[in-house]
Amino acid sequence: MTHSDKPTPLRSRASGPLTGKVRVPGDKSISHRALILGALAVGETRITGLLEGEDVLNTAKSMQALGATVERTGDFAWKVNGVGVGGFAEPKAALDFGNSGTGCRLVMGAVAGCPISAVFDGDASLRSRPMRRILDPLEKMGAKVVSGGEGGRLPLTVQGARDPLPITYKTPVASAQIKSAVLLAGLAAPGTTTVIESEASRDHTELMLKHFGADITSVQEGRHGRRITLVGQPELHGANVVVPADPSSAAFPIVAALIVEGSDVVLSDVMTNPLRTGLFTTLREMGASIEESEVRGDAGEPMAQLRVRASKLRGVEVPPERAPSMIDEYLVLAVAASFAEGTTIMRGLQELRVKESDRLEATADMLRVNGVKVTVSGDDLIVEGRGHVPGGGTVATHMDHRIAMSALVMGCASDQPVTVDDTAFIATSFPDFIPMMRSLGAEFS
Numbered sequence: 001m002t003h004s005d006k007p008t009p010l011r012s013r014a015s016g017p018l019t020g021k022v023r024v025p026g027d028k029s030i031s032h033r034a035l036i037l038g039a040l041a042v043g044e045t046r047i048t049g050l051l052e053g054e055d056v057l058n059t060a061k062s063m064q065a066l067g068a069t070v071e072r073t074g075d076f077a078w079k080v081n082g083v084g085v086g087g088f089a090e091p092k093a094a095l096d097f098g099n100s101g102t103g104c105r106l107v108m109g110a111v112a113g114c115p116i117s118a119v120f121d122g123d124a125s126l127r128s129r130p131m132r133r134i135l136d137p138l139e140k141m142g143a144k145v146v147s148g149g150e151g152g153r154l155p156l157t158v159q160g161a162r163d164p165l166p167i168t169y170k171t172p173v174a175s176a177q178i179k180s181a182v183l184l185a186g187l188a189a190p191g192t193t194t195v196i197e198s199e200a201s202r203d204h205t206e207l208m209l210k211h212f213g214a215d216i217t218s219v220q221e222g223r224h225g226r227r228i229t230l231v232g233q234p235e236l237h238g239a240n241v242v243v244p245a246d247p248s249s250a251a252f253p254i255v256a257a258l259i260v261e262g263s264d265v266v267l268s269d270v271m272t273n274p275l276r277t278g279l280f281t282t283l284r285e286m287g288a289s290i291e292e293s294e295v296r297g298d299a300g301e302p303m304a305q306l307r308v309r310a311s312k313l314r315g316v317e318v319p320p321e322r323a324p325s326m327i328d329e330y331l332v333l334a335v336a337a338s339f340a341e342g343t344t345i346m347r348g349l350q351e352l353r354v355k356e357s358d359r360l361e362a363t364a365d366m367l368r369v370n371g372v373k374v375t376v377s378g379d380d381l382i383v384e385g386r387g388h389v390p391g392g393g394t395v396a397t398h399m400d401h402r403i404a405m406s407a408l409v410m411g412c413a414s415d416q417p418v419t420v421d422d423t424a425f426i427a428t429s430f431p432d433f434i435p436m437m438r439s440l441g442a443e444f445s
């Protein structure tokens with residue numbers, strides 16, 4: 001999906017208390033996986049609560065291009081009829097994943113196990129992101145990169161394996177995208193495929209594979225790691241998937257409610273898988289009032305209603321081993337840290353450099369142009385909170401949805417308004433962000 005060349009800036013200024021109850025859109029990670037596993041299963045998959053953001057819609061299109069039947073049956077309700085493990089058809093045109101690392105990398109894994117060739121492409125942001133981390137294990141499984149850019153950059157052509165090999169693979173960094181690509185390729189291989197990670201990353205692929213009928217086990221490995229074993233060539237059956245609300249999207253109204261005095265906001269159905277809730281743990285350590293109720297689960301994914309009230313926050317140190325459980329939330333945590341009293345040190349953030357933008361530098365710039373004292377030291381981010389933020393800056397979003405949303409949240413409570421240069425990329429993960437925040441009382445103009 002391409003965006004118009006004309007940027008759409010927006011200004012956020014201090015508002016009165018934010019109040020109300022909202023449901024943020026469906027979880028992006030689970031939405032991608034439901035479409036992909038639906039396409040690899042035999043029979044019908046019904047998905048409700050799917051995130052209808054650009055990233056996920058690009059994955060839906062790619063599943064269609066690979067031969068699955070994908071239909072929208074109502075608001076956030078989708079039906080997929082799959083082709084079976086190993087059954088993808090060769091796509092006629094390049095698969096365009098737009099801004100989405102997850103869509104691109106997971107589908108690369110799924111394609112690697114099929115005897116077809118496919119061209120993978122994306123926007124300028126995705127074209128700059130590393131794909132070698134995915135291609136390395138997929139080549140060990142028998143896939144080939146027929147053509148590609150410098151250092152494994154998109155666009156590139158993958159020739160899937162006719163006879164994929166099962167492997168045991170230790171991921172070089174904690175990445176659910178690497179793990180998932182190997183497991184999805186491993187579906188088509190005989191025997192068992194094993195992934196070992198020294199820090200556990202989000203486990204939605206494992207939980208959903210089990211839900212679709214695969215034989216998959218996950219046991220602890222070392223202090224923080226996991227060993228995941230998948231038995232190849234299962235018959236995946238279609239399944240019903242209820243997508244809970246995305247905690248990474250909920251993070252924005254949550255931080256806004258914490259920093260705007262007098263706020264009281266309720267968020268329903270927020271997924272609370274412990275491998276995704278590092279931000280909530282950290283905010284609570286900072287003194288945030290976040291109450292959970294209506295705790296329940298579906299297909300192994302727990303969810304809860306969260307009530308968030310404005311709170312006095314204090315600086316904390318966030319340990320590096322927490323990073324995988326909040327990797328997409330450091331930008332908005334840095335905003336919360338700017339409004340806290342005292343220094344917040346976030347350690348071990350090297351992976352932030354290879355997201356939609358270099359998020360370590362972009363986050364530091366976002367704070368700096370708004371008068372917050374911030375240092376990047378190696379892979380650590382150090383924010384000196386002073387209880388208030390001067391604001392008044394214009395933030396460069398660098399084709400990165402989470403920078404745009406974090407900056408707009410910052411403006412909700414800063415002394416002077418905060419402007420973002422382009423809001424277009426918010427549509428990749430949270431299409432209703434602007435109206436939803438306005439419905440709570442945010443002043444965007």
Ligand SMILES: O=C(O)C1=C[C@@H](OP(=O)(O)O)[C@@H](O)[C@H](O)C1
Pocket residue numbers: 028029030102174175176177178180202327328351
């Ligand atoms: O598997 C997933 O759904 C995701 C994994 C994470 O990326 P990495 O695997 O690169 O850490 C995360 O940043 C991304 O937003 C979604």
Ligand SMILES: C=C(OP(=O)(O)O)C(=O)O
Pocket residue numbers: 099100101102103328355356402429
């Ligand atoms: C990193 C992200 O997504 P992806 O890797 O799928 O582009 C994100 O949504 O913050």
